Amino acid sequence: MTDWLQLRERPTLVVGAGGLGGAGAHALALAGARVLLADVDAANLETVRLRAKEAGAEIETIQADLRTPEACRALVAEAAEKLGGIEVFLHAVGRNVRKPLAELGDDDWESVVNLNLSTAYWTGQAVGKIMVERGYGRMVYCSSVSGLLAHAHHAPYAATKGGLNQLLRVMAREWAPHGVTVNGVAPGYIETNLTKAYLDKDGNREKLESLVPAGRLGRPDEVADTITYLSSDRAGFITGQVVYIDGGRTLV
Numbered sequence: 653m654t655d656w657l658q659l660r661e662r663p664t665l666v667v668g669a670g671g672l673g674g675a676g677a678h679a680l681a682l683a684g685a686r687v688l689l690a691d692v693d694a695a696n697l698e699t700v701r702l703r704a705k706e707a708g709a710e711i712e713t714i715q716a717d718l719r720t721p722e723a724c725r726a727l728v729a730e731a732a733e734k735l736g737g738i739e740v741f742l743h744a745v746g747r748n749v750r751k752p753l754a755e756l757g758d759d760d761w762e763s764v765v766n767l768n769l770s771t772a773y774w775t776g777q778a779v780g781k782i783m784v785e786r787g788y789g790r791m792v793y794c795s796s797v798s799g800l801l802a803h804a805h806h807a808p809y810a811a812t813k814g815g816l817n818q819l820l821r822v823m824a825r826e827w828a829p830h831g832v833t834v835n836g837v838a839p840g841y842i843e844t845n846l847t848k849a850y851l852d853k854d855g856n857r858e859k860l861e862s863l864v865p866a867g868r869l870g871r872p873d874e875v876a877d878t879i880t881y882l883s884s885d886r887a888g889f890i891t892g893q894v895v896y897i898d899g900g901r902t903l904v
Contacts, residue, residue, distance in 0.1 A: 660684030663735035673744030675872035724774035824892030840898025866899030
């Protein structure tokens with residue numbers, strides 16, 4: 653089979669090993685990319701690495717806490733040194749605090765904004781400089797339908813995803829002349845290990861399925877396939893876009 657995506661040996665940095673980040677790293681590695689995967693959780697890193705190994709691919713891992721600008725820039729510098737540059741970048745770091753607005757504390761707000769949005773800026777800025785100098789790059793951010801829809805009990809999360817959508821558009825606008833594309837994937841309700849506990853209680857799975865025209869939740873590999881395409885040479889004329897992978901959720 654030909655390397656139609658032209659991802660073979662592409663130096664790739666993925667931040668976030670849980671759920672969609674792990675699925676994205678796995679798919680990129682199977683497509684032939686040289687993947688360095690970073691996460692604060694060593695167990696998540698090992699799970700993804702072993703899964704890739706069983707499938708005949710390799711993923712190198714590095715444990716890193718990215719909640720400061722210094723840590724983000726240090727990781728990007730280390731990744732560029734290890735990989736000999738960075739040509740593909742996936743940001744899949746994030747968390748949600750499900751509380752009514754009136755019950756949110758300052759720490760709830762600040763911690764979600766820092767992790768979901770600030771790390772996207774800090775890592776993306778550092779990676780973008782490397783890609784611009786190289787004259788080539790593919791950047792993909794994991795957004796969410798929450799960046800468009802007004803879900804109750806999602807205020808900090810929704811705000812960060814909406815902000816992320818605009819951040820990546822500005823990145824795309826500024827870096828397009830340098831051969832760098834910047835896009836986002838916005839999943840709807842996806843079944844992952846991270847969402848399982850929430851989905852399995854109080855009839856949440858059935859409630860969410862009822863909101864999706866497709867009548868089911870999504871799978872991580874369905875998001876990962878879109879990530880892989882946007883990371884490839886085939887998507888060279890797509891930039892500044894947010895692709896909704898939601899079974900039609902944003903249509904209703």
